[in-house]
Amino acid sequence: MLTKKGAATRSRIIDAAAAEIRERGVGTTTLEDIGRRSGTGKSQLFHYFPDGKEQLLLAVAQREADRVLDDQQPHLGELTSWAAWRRWRDAVVERYRRQGVHCPLGVLITEIGQHSQAAQAVTAQLLGQWQRQVQAGIEHMQEGGQVSRHLDAARTAGALIAAIQGGVTILMSTDSSEHLESALDLCLDYLRTARPG
Amino acid sequence: MLTKKGAATRSRIIDAAAAEIRERGVGTTTLEDIGRRSGTGKSQLFHYFPDGKEQLLLAVAQREADRVLDDQQPHLGELTSWAAWRRWRDAVVERYRRQGVHCPLGVLITEIGQHSQAAQAVTAQLLGQWQRQVQAGIEHMQEGGQVSRHLDAARTAGALIAAIQGGVTILMSTDSSEHLESALDLCLDYLRTARPG
Missing domain, CATH: 1.10.10 (Arc Repressor Mutant, subunit A)
Incomplete structure (x- = not known):
């Protein structure tokens, strides 16, 4: 301690x-x-x-990972209305558009070694935390009857995280947020229109 | 020549x-x-x-990019029924599951320099070709009345490509195809259930 x-x-x-x-x-x-x-x-x-530089790099990567989530607050933590989902969507697009082709976290993870266990743990933790917050939002909307209870909230949240991840990866190589926006919009449209139940 | x-x-x-x-x-x-x-x-x-090794690496990356698409055939080229979409979905998951954490194209692009114009051109071309084939499938389904004509086929295809890209990126760091499958399934479910028009 x-x-x-x-x-x-x-x-x-x-x-x-x-x-x-x-x-x-x-x-x-x-x-x-x-x-x-x-x-x-x-x-x-x-x-x-x-352990020197590598250990310090890992701590920086962890801090960058925290920042990925912080930058989405307060929206990510309160996905309780369609207006809130829309604000979150815009915050994600804005964040990555601003960041452009440079992703500090991606650079750090590549440097530490994309397949090192420590780097994988940082990535897995970030994705897990992100996904759980999206899942909580879906569950909240399900409780309020605004999203179909037939949806598997965890799986749907995982799909959303994958869609964002892919959109960001494409943005980093094309410098365009088009794919990120299409992917987010498709997922939100899916949440709104999935068969009621 | x-x-x-x-x-x-x-x-x-x-x-x-x-x-x-x-x-x-x-x-x-x-x-x-x-x-x-x-x-x-x-x-x-x-x-x-x-120009030596870098030019040769780029040619290898181009060949790997062609292989990404070839491995999805004949399914990708004939997305004309729900059964065909399902076969394509399974082929994509199977391909990347087999490949696991090693993506030859990703390794090559990283080596050539992710932000070099040549590497970006190979990536952009692959994504463009992939997306156009998915788009042709969506349009075919729209003509047959199986997918809502209200959907923007190009944008929806872009979202699908982003979802796959993100699922593969996560698979490469977690060695699990769970996100890839959730993302693909959400997109296909969306195609099937989007409001008719």
Whole structure:
């Protein structure tokens, strides 16, 4: 367990690393740069990240993953009306449109090794949290009778997450949000029009 | 323009490169390996690929992209009944399940540089061809009155391609086809149940 002060220092190091990485890219960012920017010495860096750069990259990836969800709030956490779903949809499109072809999380995961267990765990956790919040929204709409109770809320939420993921992947290679918007709109239209039950 | 014999040689070189890359990975495959495997000398390699390894990688990526579509045939080319859509859906899931966490095209594009114009062109062409074939299937179903004419076939096809892309991306990091299947099933269910018109 970290003390409050320790947690703040660790957090400051992660912030500094994220800023350096955004400015220079992962490849050319060194622990020295991060130490200078965060005002921490090498021994302190290794106190918080004993495995060095890769462990720190993973912490930055985790923070970027948190940010993916934060950027969708408060909409994602309160999908309780069609207006709220619409606001969430717009927030997702806006977020990724702004980000364009650069996905910090994607870059970090690629760097850590897309198939390393640690990177996979960060991705799986993000997708799981995201999907559960969408699922809670679907269930809320089902309770209110606005979405068919015949739908499997977990499966439908999983499909929605896949649709967003694909739309974002295509956006990153085409710089157009067209596919992301079509995919989100199809899913929302499906929620609205699925056979009542 | 290549002569018939020239085209065959070029094709043999691409096949040899693809096989070497599958066996050893992109990083450790050299032009010497490819020359040995295809029975072509260095001067012949540079005759067909004057820009060297990167140009050859791009040709391999193009061939892998063609294979993505070929593997979905004959189903993708004849989406004219619900049974055909179901067979196509199963073929897509089966293809990517077999491929698991390794996507040769993804690896090659990453290697060439995800944001290089050449790599983007290969990706865009693949997505465009794929989407047009799905769109033709939706239009056929609309003409037969099995899918609502209110649907925008091009946009709906784009959403389907995004859903597959996202499902495959998630499969590549989780080794589970669950999201891919949910996403495809949601889209097909949507096609079947969208408001008639």
